[in-house]
Amino acid sequence: MRTLLLGCCVACAHALSSASATAADDPPAPAFIERTHVVAPHRVGDFVLEATRYDAGNRLAGVMLRYLVPGHDETRIDLFVYPHGQSGAEEALDKGMADFHASLEAAVQAGYFRGLVAVDAGEFDVALPAASTAVSPSVPHPDADHDPGLEDPPGSLPVQDDSREALLASLPARAPRHVDGRAIELGYDAPGAGENDWFAMRSRGYLLYRQLHFFKGRISATESRIGRDEFTALADRAMRELVPAVQAYNVGGCGDTTIHVDSDLEEQALGEALMRQLVAAEIGSAARNCHRTLDEEALAALAQDAEIVTIDYAPEDWGGH
Secondary structure, eight states: OEEEEEESOGGGHHHHTOTTOOGGGSOOOOOSOSEEEEEEESEETTEEEEEEEEOGGGGGGOEEEEEEOTTOTTEEEEEEEEEOOSOOHHHHHHHHHHHHHHHHHHHHHTTSOEEEEEEEEEEOOEEOOOOOSOOGGGSOOTTTTSOTTSOOOTTOOOOOHHHHHHHHHHHHHHSOOEEOEEEEEEEEEEEOSSTTOEEEEEEEEEEEEETTEEEEEEEEEEGGGSOHHHHHHHHHHHHHHHHHHSEEEEESGGGEEEEEEOTTSOHHHHHHHHHHHHHHHHHHHHHHTEESSOOHHHHHHHHTTEEEEEEEOOGGGSTTO
16 A cells, blocks of 8 residues: 655646655645635625724634625624634534534623524535536646657556546536535624613524635624514525635645555556546545645636635644644
């Protein structure tokens, strides 16, 4: 069994076909995430970005994005993007929801509101746009750089074209179709301008795990200004549109993946096993939005019609990831 570590980029397929690379040749491993660029579109459907907030001194609290909806000035839509790390979705959401409830109780104790009623509203999964089918240019044939007029180099791992094309064609179907999440129905009184002035509020909380970060929504409105059904529909729509549109573009060691190659396999089977793992690695890296190094051109494209807030992490922020 051979174990190979690579920056999670399927264009490395040919390089991996040779066993000559060694761990000693690798540069020092970067932090799991060195920085995250939170990409907040200026407009998503009817939702317009009003403000962002980030405190570098409290980086683990992440970034707050506030969106407004014309015609609904009674409703405040806040989306928080903050780090979690690598884990299963259910494990992440269990922890995140426990922290969410604890933060609400802390807010009550601090006097930010009173009479809190919080009821778990169950799962709230958000559909993702269909993946592009134009994937073949990014996954070269393992022998793409090999001159066909020469003999195959030692250690090359040819993969039958039909197997490779089938794997490439499967990429869109294998990509994540939704983001796992949960919702909370909230009710409380918020303080007004006067000492004994309190307003009943409608509110919904949402927590989703995406791109190694939590995407937490807090959407609230004065109860007297919008009906329950209208508010719920608006809040749900805000999250279903904003979560897929906002990105956490991660740079660091999370862009690496480990591939295990069984050297006892026949040459053809070995090549096909490698390609299957490369495809799986590409899917996982895309879902995590992880990049070993910053692609400045890609980030500049994302910045068009969007605001980018950058979180710089310290290596110790990640612990066991």
